[in-house]
Amino acid sequence: MGLGSFFGGNKSTVTDNNSQTTISNDPTSQRVKAQIQQELAVANATELVNNVSKNCFEKCLMAPYSQPNDPCIDQCLAKYMRSWNVISKTYVARIQNASTTGEI
Amino acid sequence: MSSISQADLDSMNDSSKKEIANFLDAENSKQRVQMQIHDFTNSCFKNCVSSITSPELSTQEEQCLNSCVNRFLDANIRIVQNLQNVQ
Numbered sequence: 001m002g003l004g005s006f007f008g009g010n011k012s013t014v015t016d017n018n019s020q021t022t023i024s025n026d027p028t029s030q031r032v033k034a035q036i037q038q039e040l041a042v043a044n045a046t047e048l049v050n051n052v053s054k055n056c057f058e059k060c061l062m063a064p065y066s067q068p069n070d071p072c073i074d075q076c077l078a079k080y081m082r083s084w085n086v087i088s089k090t091y092v093a094r095i096q097n098a099s100t101t102g103e104i
Numbered sequence: 105m106s107s108i109s110q111a112d113l114d115s116m117n118d119s120s121k122k123e124i125a126n127f128l129d130a131e132n133s134k135q136r137v138q139m140q141i142h143d144f145t146n147s148c149f150k151n152c153v154s155s156i157t158s159p160e161l162s163t164q165e166e167q168c169l170n171s172c173v174n175r176f177l178d179a180n181i182r183i184v185q186n187l188q189n190v191q
Contacts, residue, residue: 026120032108075158079156082161087141087144087148
């Protein structure tokens with residue numbers, strides 16, 4: 001699974017209740033949509049890579065940085081991805097809960 | 105990536121433009137949630153994950169991540185309410 005498919009899978013977690021989105025078969029608008037989704041996927045992947053790099057660099061390496069620490073980096077990345085999933089689940093549940101109780 | 109020509113864009117009819125506008129609205133709100141998750145993961149990971157000794161999250165770490173999101177949102181709601189009362 002590439003990073004593009006990770007974010008570009010269009011698995012709508014929230015706010016896809018508006019199913020009034022008419023799907024035309026205008027090829028231009030299909031291409032515009034595909035390009036927007038592609039660019040969003042790249043932006044999300046970039047953001048993720050930057051955040052993981054900063055966090056795992058900080059947690060795994062220490063000045064004067066004479067030694068690499070690849071096992072720690074690998075574990076840190078795995079932990080970060082798991083954290084992402086935990087937080088995503090909690091946040092989406094909270095949003096959905098708030099929207100049904102009319103909090104938002 | 106193939107870019108879309110201006111001529112192609114100009115030739116779109118009103119219903120296609122409307123379709124794109126709706127699509128953008130939906131993608132925008134999804135992306136706002138996505139960015140918020142980036143933000144939460146970044147700051148909660150810093151605060152909740154103290155040592156890297158395994159690729160798994162410990163039970164405490166997972167609880168901490170959940171509470172981190174929930175307490176942030178509680179604080180956010182409270183702050184908005186307080187500010188509304190000031191007015």
